[in-house]
Amino acid sequence: MRRLGSVQHKIPCVFLTEVKEEQSRKRDCQQFQVVATENVNPVALEANIHCAVATEKIDGTCCYVTLHKGRPHLWARLDRKPNKQAEEELKKHQHQHRSCKGFSWNVEEDFKTVPEAWIPAHRVQHHNGHPVPDEHGHIPGWVPVQKDNKQYCWHCSVLDPEGMAVLVLRPGVDDEDELEVAAVPLADLLEQTLELIGTNVNGNPYGLGSKKQPLQCLVSHGSVGVRNPPSVDFQQLTSWLRESPEGRVEGIVWHCSDGTLIKVHRHHLGLRWPDEETRLGARPVVVHVDGPLGEFIDSKDLFSSFSRLNGQRFGRLRDIQFDL
Structure with missing residues (x-):
């Protein structure tokens, strides 16, 4: 979806x-x-x-795939936030009204600058040509992931060396309970939003990887269904x-x-x-990542590491380990 x-x-x-x-x-x-x-x-x-x-809400950081400089590209979530002075005024309003609603913004002056390539999210409303902040004082948006930016190193870890494919966690084709780690071309994910999960994201509720062997991957929103969901009660x-x-x-x-x-x-x-072991972390998983081999065989990037596990199955997602 x-x-x-x-x-x-x-x-x-x-x-x-x-x-x-x-x-x-x-x-x-x-x-x-x-x-x-x-x-x-x-x-x-x-x-x-x-x-x-009904689909599972995934706990990670939101990403987006769209064009950048004419080619499919991975974008990271970056909200444009109030500057210090505006934030203080917002806090006063929150304290007085127990809500952010009704606060008046000067969009041209109250917000921090963002990278030139930043774009607002599709659902953001505009007024007089400027994006309007949400009730929390944020303007949701995206910035293209660049491999030389350490701030997005974990986003970059799911990209192949050429930046044309990403590592995706998705339900298996033949077994509704089994998950699959696969290399998916960015071109196949255009205009989709996904969640980046893993060792260094949101406290790692799914137990992926370790400090010694960090592991991240992307999950498309709406892709993980809920079996036998309860009534809306x-x-x-x-x-x-x-x-x-x-x-x-x-x-x-x-x-x-x-x-x-x-x-x-x-x-x-x-x-x-999280409360005890998560449902996602406890599901079995199979790895379907071909290459790169050859000159990359000794590389420690995630694509090379997963290619060495190609075809292997693990009883739980959190059990994936790489041989060092």
Whole structure:
């Protein structure tokens, strides 16, 4: 399933939410938490969520594949954020109103500069030719990944030496429970968003690799389905996420037939993440990465490392190891 350059934090929660006066678990500067009520969001009902396809919400950092200088390229998520003065004003507003909503921005003066190649995400609205920040004061966007930029070294690790293909984790073709690590041309992923997961991303909830052998890969949004998902009911969803082995996921993203996306995160329901072994990390995986061999045989890049494991199966995703 494709989502064109959009970003997940804009997706509405499946339940109506309310504000609690306690420190946010997700945002350090936010002195309140947004939690789910037991009432289903009318937006979800209007989109016929009961007939939607449920997919696993993947915990990583968002990426995007689109053209750069005329060729397919991997882009990293980069939000344009307020400068120090504007951020202080926003904090005052948050404290007074318990929300970011209603804050007035001067888009030309209140935001930090971004690289020249930066582009806003597709869903960002514009006013007088300028992108409009979201309710958190961010302007979601993308910047092309460059191999000489250490800030994106983990993004670069999933690129082949020529920058034309990436390492993708996806469901297997013959076994619905088995995963597959494969080399996929960027041209086949154009206009898709994906999640970068691995050793050095978001605390590595899926247990991939190690400090000695870092391992990253990309997962296309909407590609990992949820088997036998619970009904869209507060109690049933909470029980499923807390008790079912299939529910050891960060959350669910529902893909509705009209294109609407609806989500629920464990934090919305007061549940920890990660909690014990994750469902994704516990799934069996097969490696299908051919080459490069020859002159690259002694290379430590991920493509060469995975090519030496080509055809091998592992009982769990987190069990993948490379021979040094």
